[in-house]
Amino acid sequence: MRVNLEHHDSGWTATVERTREFADFAVEITAAPGLDHSVIRCEGVRVEHDAAWVLASWLANAADCRHGEPAARFQKMLDYANRRGWYDRERNEIAAHIMIRER
Numbered sequence: 001m002r003v004n005l006e007h008h009d010s011g012w013t014a015t016v017e018r019t020r021e022f023a024d025f026a027v028e029i030t031a032a033p034g035l036d037h038s039v040i041r042c043e044g045v046r047v048e049h050d051a052a053w054v055l056a057s058w059l060a061n062a063a064d065c066r067h068g069e070p071a072a073r074f075q076k077m078l079d080y081a082n083r084r085g086w087y088d089r090e091r092n093e094i095a096a097h098i099m100i101r102e103r
Contacts, residue, residue, distance in 0.1 A: 001063060003045060003054055003096065007031040012042040019063035020070065022077045026097040027052040033102045046093075053093040 002017045005027060018024070027045065029037050040047040044058030056078060060066055065074035078094065081087035086095040 001025050001059070003027045003052075003059070005029045005037075005040060005042065005045060005047070007035060007037070012040050012045075014042050014045045014062075016059065016062040019065070020073075022073050025077070025081075025094065026099050027054065028099040028101055030101045030103055037100070047098065050098065052096040052098045053088070053091070054096050056087070056092045056094055059094065 001019060001021055001024070003026070004015045004017060005012055006015075007030070027047065029040070029047070031037050037047065038049050044055045044062065046053050060071070060074055063070075063074070065071050078087055081094050082089065087093070088095075
């Protein structure tokens, strides 16, 4: 899955792509060159310097992984992240790799 963060005049928005790719999880930040993206807060996502965290319940809803086979695969992704130390159960957040794309 790929969570895309894009900066607009009104702030940051988050969308989800590749919703059935459970083995590759990242946050991609798209912003103008020179824009400070070290701290971002928007629905379902927070970025703090070199760490990105995605709210698992928001991601499941945004990626339509609440029922059936997608929900089972999403749970396996969470289990894997938990075993690797990438899932904070208390905050219900998944750590994500950060990719930067300038527009």
